Amino acid sequence: MKIGLIGMSKSGKTTVFNSLTGLQIDVSEFGVSSGEPNHGVVEVKDSRITTLSESYQPKKTIYATIEYLDFPGLEEGAGSSVLIKGTMGGLVKSSDALALIVRNFNDEIVSSMHGKPNPVSEVNALDSELIINDLILIEKRIEKIELGYKKGIKDNIVQFEEKTLRKMADHLNEEKPLRTLELSEDEQKAIRGFQFLSLKPLMVIINSDEDSYGTNDDVISQLSTQFKVIEFAGKFESELEGLDEEDALMFMQDMGITESARDRLTKESYDLLGYISFFTVGTDEVRAWTVEKSANAVEAAGKIHSDLARGFIRAECFNYQNWKELGSEKAVKEKGLFRLEGKNYLVQDGDILNIRFNV
Numbered sequence: 001m002k003i004g005l006i007g008m009s010k011s012g013k014t015t016v017f018n019s020l021t022g023l024q025i026d027v028s029e030f031g032v033s034s035g036e037p038n039h040g041v042v043e044v045k046d047s048r049i050t051t052l053s054e055s056y057q058p059k060k061t062i063y064a065t066i067e068y069l070d071f072p073g074l075e076e077g078a079g080s081s082v083l084i085k086g087t088m089g090g091l092v093k094s095s096d097a098l099a100l101i102v103r104n105f106n107d108e109i110v111s112s113m114h115g116k117p118n119p120v121s122e123v124n125a126l127d128s129e130l131i132i133n134d135l136i137l138i139e140k141r142i143e144k145i146e147l148g149y150k151k152g153i154k155d156n157i158v159q160f161e162e163k164t165l166r167k168m169a170d171h172l173n174e175e176k177p178l179r180t181l182e183l184s185e186d187e188q189k190a191i192r193g194f195q196f197l198s199l200k201p202l203m204v205i206i207n208s209d210e211d212s213y214g215t216n217d218d219v220i221s222q223l224s225t226q227f228k229v230i231e232f233a234g235k236f237e238s239e240l241e242g243l244d245e246e247d248a249l250m251f252m253q254d255m256g257i258t259e260s261a262r263d264r265l266t267k268e269s270y271d272l273l274g275y276i277s278f279f280t281v282g283t284d285e286v287r288a289w290t291v292e293k294s295a296n297a298v299e300a301a302g303k304i305h306s307d308l309a310r311g312f313i314r315a316e317c318f319n320y321q322n323w324k325e326l327g328s329e330k331a332v333k334e335k336g337l338f339r340l341e342g343k344n345y346l347v348q349d350g351d352i353l354n355i356r357f358n359v
Contacts, residue, residue, distance in 0.1 A: 001064075001065075001066045001067065001096050001097075001269060001270075001273065001275065001290060002066075002067040002068075002069065002094065002095045002096050003066060003067070003068050003069070003095060003096065003097050003098070003099055003265075003269055004037075004069045004071060004091070004092050004095030004097070004098045004099070005017055005068060005069065005070045005071060005098075005099050005101055005205075006071050006074065006092070006098055006099070006100060006101070006126065007073060007074070007100060007101035007102060007103075007122075007126065008073055008074055008075070008102070008103070008114070008122055008125070008126065009073030009074065009075055009114070010073065010103065010107075010110045010113065010114055011073060011101045011102055011103040011122070011207060012027075012101065012103060012105060012207040012234045012235065013070060013073060013101040013207075014026075014027050014038060014070055015027050015207070015234040015235050015238050016101050016205060016207055016232055016234040016238075016261070017038055017040065017068060017070035018238040018241070019232065019234055019237040019238035019240070019241070019261045019262070020040070020042065020068055020261055020262050020265060021040030021041075021042055021068055022040075022042070022241050023038070023040050025038050025070070036072075037069045037070055037071045037072070037091060038069070038070035039067070039068070039069055039070075040067070040068045040070075041065050041066070041067045041068075042065065042066055042068070042262060043063040043064070043065055044063050044064040044065065044066060044266050044277075044288065045063060045263070046063060046064065046277060046288055048277075048279070048288075048320050048324075048350065049061065049063055049279065049286060049287075049288050051324065052279060052281055052286045052320070052352075053286045056281050056282060056283060056286050057283065058281075058282060058283055058284055058285050058286045059283070059284050059285065060284065060285045060286075060287075061285075061286050061287075062285060062286070062287040062288065063288055064277060064288040064289070064290050066266060066269065069091055069092075069095060071091075071092060074126070074129060092197065093195030093197065094195070095200065096200075096201070096273055097200055097201040097202065097203065097269060097272055097273055098130075098197065098200050098201070098202050098203075099202075099203050099204070099205050099265070100123055100126045100127070100202065100203070100204045100205065100227075101205050101207055101234075102117075102119040102122040102123055102126070102204060102205070102206055102207065103117045103119070103122060103207055104117045104119050104206045104207055104208040104209070104212060104216065104219070104231075105117060105207060105208055105209035105212070105234075105235070106209060106211075106212075119204075119206050119216075119219050119223070120219060120222055120223060123204055123223060123227070127177055127198070127202075128175065130177060130197040130198040130202075131172050131175060131176075131177055131198050133197050133198070134168075134172055134178060134196045134197055134198050134199070135169060135172045135173070137194065137196065138165050138168060138169045138172070139169070141165060141194075142162060142165055142166070142169075145158055145161070145162045145165075157190075160186070160190055161190045161191070164183070164187045164190045164191060165191070167181075167187070168181060168183075168191070168196075172198070177198035177199070177202075178196050178198045178199035179198060179199055179200070179201070179202065201272045201273055202227060202228075202272075203227060203228040203229070203230065203268060203269075203272055204223050204227045204228070204229045204230070205229075205230050205231075205232055205265075206219065206220065206223075206229065206230070206231045206232070207232055207233075207234040208231055208232065208233055208234075209233065209235065209236075210233055210235075210236050210255065213231065213233040213236070213255060213256075213257075214231070214255070214256050216231060228268055228271070228272050230264055230265060230268055232261050232264075233255060233257070234261075236251075236255065237257070237260070237261045240252065240260075270290075273292075274292055274293045274294075275290050275291065275292060275293070276290075276291060276292075276293050276295075276347070276348070276349035276350075277289065277290055277291075277349060277350070278291065278300055278347050278348075278349070278350070278351045278352070278353055279320065279350075279351070279352045279353070280304065280352070280353060280354065281352055289303050289304065290303075291303055291347060293349075294346065295346070295347050296343060296344050296345060296346055296347065297312070297315040297317075297341050297342065297343055297344070297345040297347060297353070297355075298312050298343045299347075300315070300347045300353060301315065301353075301355045301357070304355065307357065307359075308355045308357050310357075311357035311358035311359060312343060312355065312356075312357050313356040313357055313358060314340045314341065314342065314355075314356045315340070315341045315342075315345060315353050315354070315355055315356070316338070316339075316340060316353065316354040316355075316356065317338075317339045317340070317341045317345070317351055317352070317353055317354075318332045318337055318338045318339065318351075318352055319337070319348065319350050319351055319352065320350035320351070320352060321350055322335070322337045323352065
């Protein structure tokens with residue numbers, strides 16, 4: 001899972017990135033950006049994997065991971081060119097979801113440069129940048145299609161693509177992101193080769209200071225009508241990384257924070273993307289795998305290895321919760337909760353699978 005963090009300059013975006021990854025990227029007022037995104041990969045500390053590992057005592061325990069990309073800050077009114085240039089554009093577009101970081105902290109220097117914090121206005125400005133990016137992409141593609149028409153390239157597939165793109169452009173020109181446009185299955189197929197930014201799943205992270213954290217219900221309520229919203233105390237939570245677990249927990253409780261920034265964003269990311277986890281277990285390895293909620297047994301097998309999907313016979317299956325309650329695989333079998341599932345079985349969160357396959 002890859003989450004792209006985007007935001008206006010001085011929104012505290014890199015501070016949030018540091019709190020998520022435990023890295024210490026320079027966030028001083030005059031820190032110079034390299035122009036390249038910061039990159040961090042963190043483990044999803046799923047307690048179920050920890051418990052399974054304690055029981056099976058494997059040689060390796062592998063948690064799922066989330067990759068975070070912290071992109072350079074945008075300047076309002078500068079257009080979205082920074083999001084679509086070269087390698088940077090490819091990285092933004094390859095993100096599974098985007099998180100918009102918006103400033104909600106008071107800082108004299110930042111406020112003198114960028115005005116007082118206004119999260120709602122900032123979200124609207126950022127969403128407009130994504131809309132502009134997609135309009136540029138569509139206009140360039142339509143120009144190519146029209147040039148092809150002049151050369152005699154005009155089959156039904158290209159014409160349908162053009163029709164779909166014009167429908168999308170009309171929607172964008174109304175200042176509406178593509179995630180709010182209903183597209184048929186055929187229309188989705190026609191644009192499959194593109195990576196439209198305003199079509200990507202999107203969440204908002206309100207970056208508050210210690211004084212305002214937990215007092216922004218009105219702002220959160222306004223934004224929640226359109227977006228999944230999380231409030232972080234970015235600077236405070238990044239500073240917790242330097243403390244031992246007991247002290248960090250004490251300070252979090254004082255702030256009314258029940259989970260770390262990393263854990264909260266992990267849960268919201270899984271929910272936003274419609275992802276679940278299934279597990280494979282044994283003395284060699286206990287491992288978490290991430291799939292979409294609609295994934296069937298064959299698709300899950302393919303996550304493990306393409307050979308398992310090609311030669312799929314059956315999936316031996318039981319659920320973590322049953323295993324935990326009963327204490328062992330043997331007890332699960334005795335209760336009749338150990339199953340053999342076919343290709344079309346829809347994998348459930350917490351399923352433990354063993355794939356039977358032909359070599």
